[in-house]
Structures are given as C-alpha cells and as structure tokens.
Amino acid sequence: MDNKKPCMLFCGRSHPKLAEEIAGNLKVELGKVHIEDFPDGEIGIQIKENVRGRDVFIVQSIARRPNFYLMELLILIDAFKRASAKNIVVVLPYYGYGRQDRKNKGREPITAKLVADLLERAGATRVITMDLHTEQIQGFFNIPVDNLYARPAFIEALKKEGVGNSVVVTPDIGGVKIGREFSSDLGTDLAIVNKRRLDAEQVEADALIGEVKGRDVLLVDDMYSTGGTIQKAASVCKALGAKRVIAAVTHGLMLTDEVKGIEKLYITNTLPLSNEKGFSNVSVVSVAELFAKAIEYVIQGLSISSMFKSS
Numbered sequence: 001m002d003n004k005k006p007c008m009l010f011c012g013r014s015h016p017k018l019a020e021e022i023a024g025n026l027k028v029e030l031g032k033v034h035i036e037d038f039p040d041g042e043i044g045i046q047i048k049e050n051v052r053g054r055d056v057f058i059v060q061s062i063a064r065r066p067n068f069y070l071m072e073l074l075i076l077i078d079a080f081k082r083a084s085a086k087n088i089v090v091v092l093p094y095y096g097y098g099r100q101d102r103k104n105k106g107r108e109p110i111t112a113k114l115v116a117d118l119l120e121r122a123g124a125t126r127v128i129t130m131d132l133h134t135e136q137i138q139g140f141f142n143i144p145v146d147n148l149y150a151r152p153a154f155i156e157a158l159k160k161e162g163v164g165n166s167v168v169v170t171p172d173i174g175g176v177k178i179g180r181e182f183s184s185d186l187g188t189d190l191a192i193v194n195k196r197r198l199d200a201e202q203v204e205a206d207a208l209i210g211e212v213k214g215r216d217v218l219l220v221d222d223m224y225s226t227g228g229t230i231q232k233a234a235s236v237c238k239a240l241g242a243k244r245v246i247a248a249v250t251h252g253l254m255l256t257d258e259v260k261g262i263e264k265l266y267i268t269n270t271l272p273l274s275n276e277k278g279f280s281n282v283s284v285v286s287v288a289e290l291f292a293k294a295i296e297y298v299i300q301g302l303s304i305s306s307m308f309k310s311s
Contacts, residue, residue, distance in 0.1 A: 007055040007299055010047075012076055014069040015272050018093060018288060019059040025292030031056075033079075035072070043072050045079050052084040057128075057295055062096025062115070063253065063271050070096060070115065074122045081123035089126040089298060090119060091291060093270035094251050098133035101140075116140035128294050128304075130270055130287060131222045131250040134174070146304045148294055150250040150268045151178070153285045155185045157266055158218065158248065166216040167191050169208075171233035175221055182220050182248070191217075193233040213241030218248060224267060225253040231261035254279065 010031040011019030023030050032048035058080070060073045073090065080088050097111035112133070119127065120143055127141065130148045138145040167189045170179035176192060183190040191210020217237045219230055224247075234245040245262045252267030254274060259265045259281055268287045273279070290307075297304050 007057060007295070008049060008051060009057045009059070009295070010076070010080075011058065012060040012069060012072045014064065014072070015059065015061045015093065015270075017272060018061075018269055018291075021269075021286060021288035022059060022091075022292045022295070025289050026295060033076070043068075043075055045072075045075050047079050047083050050083075051080055053086050055087045055089065055299065056080050056085040057089045057091055059091045059093070059291075061094040061271055062092065063094045063251075064274070066096040070118070074118055077119070077122040077124055087125045088123055089128060089295075090124045091295070092127060092129040093287070093291065095129045095132055095137065098137055101134045101137055112137045113140040126298065128291065128298070130268075130291075131178075133222055146294060146298070148287075148290055148304070149181075149308055150270075150285070150287050150290070151181060151185065152308070153268065153287050153290060154220075154248045154266060155182075157283070157285045158186065161246070161264075165214070166218055167210065167212050168218050168220060169193060169210070169212065169233060169237060171219055171221055171229045178222070179220055182218065186218070188218070193236055208236050208240055212237045214243055217242045217245045219245060219262070221247070221249045223251045223253060224249040224265065225255045227256055227259060227261070230265075234261040252282070252284075254282075 008031045009023050009028055010033050013035060019030060034046045034048055036044045038044055058076055060069060062070045077088055097115045100110055101112040102110060126144045128146045131150055132147050135147060138147060168179050168183040169191045170176055171193050173192060179190050191208055191212055194207040219233055224230060230247050237245055246264040247262050248266040250268050251270050252273060259279055265282045266285055267282060268285050270287060273284060293307060294304050
C-alpha cells in the first residue's frame, strides 16, 4: 500500500473473516478497536489506535442482524470522526435495507435512502459497496459511492465449471443489465423470466423470453434469501427443456436449510455463510481481492470504474 497516503483498516463484528481476508490482500493488519455490549443491549466502542489525520476504512455488512450491525457501524463512524480521522470510508459488502429503494405503494418508506442519510450524517466521507439492489441507490448519497461488481470473480469460477452450450437467464426484467454483462463475458445467449412479486416472501414466474431447450442455464441475480425467485425461474426453465440449471448470486442471505431446484449455487462471501456444512451444493467465491483492489485505487486516487473496463 502507498505509504504517502497512510490508511488504516478496521471492522465491526458483522463479518470479521472477510475483513481479515481484505487485510491479507492489502498486506496490512486490522486496526484495534474494542467493542462490547452493555447489559441493557447498548453498544460500547473505543478505538485503540491513533487515527488522527488518517484515512480510515471500516468493513461492515448490514445483514444477519441488520438493525444491530447498522447501529454498530454508525457508532464506529462517530467514534472515528471524534478521533479526528481525515477520511472515513465505509466498506459495505452488503448494503442492508436496499430492497426498498422507491415507493411502490402509498405510505411506504424508502429505507435505502434512510440508510444513506444515516451514514452521511454519522460522518462517512465515502462508501464502497457491491452489487447494489438497484444502482439508483448511489444517487441517494451526497458523497462518493463506488458500486463494485462480483461478476469478474464469478466469471473466473464459472469458466472452471465449464459452460458449454449454455444460456444466461435473469429471473426478472430488472436483472437484464447484469444478465447481458454475464452473457457478454461468457459468450452465451441471454433469456429473461417474467416474474411478479406477490408479497415480501412469494413470487410468481410464468413465462420466458428466449430459448433454453437442451441447454445449460445460468441464473444470475443479486440476492438469494428464501430462494423463491431462483426456484421459480429454474422451474420455468426446466419445464421448457433446460438440461441443467446453476445460479450465481452475489449476496447469499440463505434463509433456508437447503438449496432446492438447482444443481449448484455460486455465492460470494459478502455475507458470512451461517451454515456452511448444510449447503452441499453451494460454492462460495471470495470477493476480498476485489475490495482490496478498490481500497488501493481509492488510496492512490485512481478511477475504480477502470477495474471493470475489461469486463
């Protein structure tokens, strides 16, 4: 790392394993911070390093216990601000509360904007995240936001898997852009499943735009929670003659005991996998190197978008 612009890397308690991997790629040690829970449930934090005038990077995913880890992150930011850190860059592998990015019905909140306001108000000067639920979330901030893509890590893993006579399929219209980029990188065709969300837990998929008969299908999406979207899309593809269905999904919330309906699921480590032994058909792809590279680019004042120009 560039000694002319010294930085320090810290993490909260949401995903220390990923933070350690990022630190390893950067060849630095994680900064020391003491975090404890008071008997009444409040969070106490003390920074154990001198950060005055330094560029500070905080790794924290807002998931598993989103309310708790969001509050922990806000307190961390406040602590660094009051310790006179020069810049406070929040590294959010998973941007929690990103699903509600607009009002679909009357009297609904826009939680993605609320989180952006909270991070800015606390003192964050920049955000580095990955595969936002919608890219418009970047516009909710008045500070720089770098949205990284897990696609390069997936492409490397998928090429090892072997993608012969295959087709990339997006489980809904909203994923057309990411689907087109995957199909371009892999040199395959693209198809789209028509999906309709019935409520917070149920989705309906009933039609396909494209041809999958006799071909391997790669489903791509940003999030796997209960698996309903992927399973419905896989069911449509198989009903239309797909030979094999695998999926690549960035954020593996994995709120079920097993993955059904597909032969294999690739996820990244933006979130800790709660039950690694329970998912025999799940393969985890590390994105630590991508985050480390983005941090180096920020430190050196380089354009992060150039990381993906060849993709």
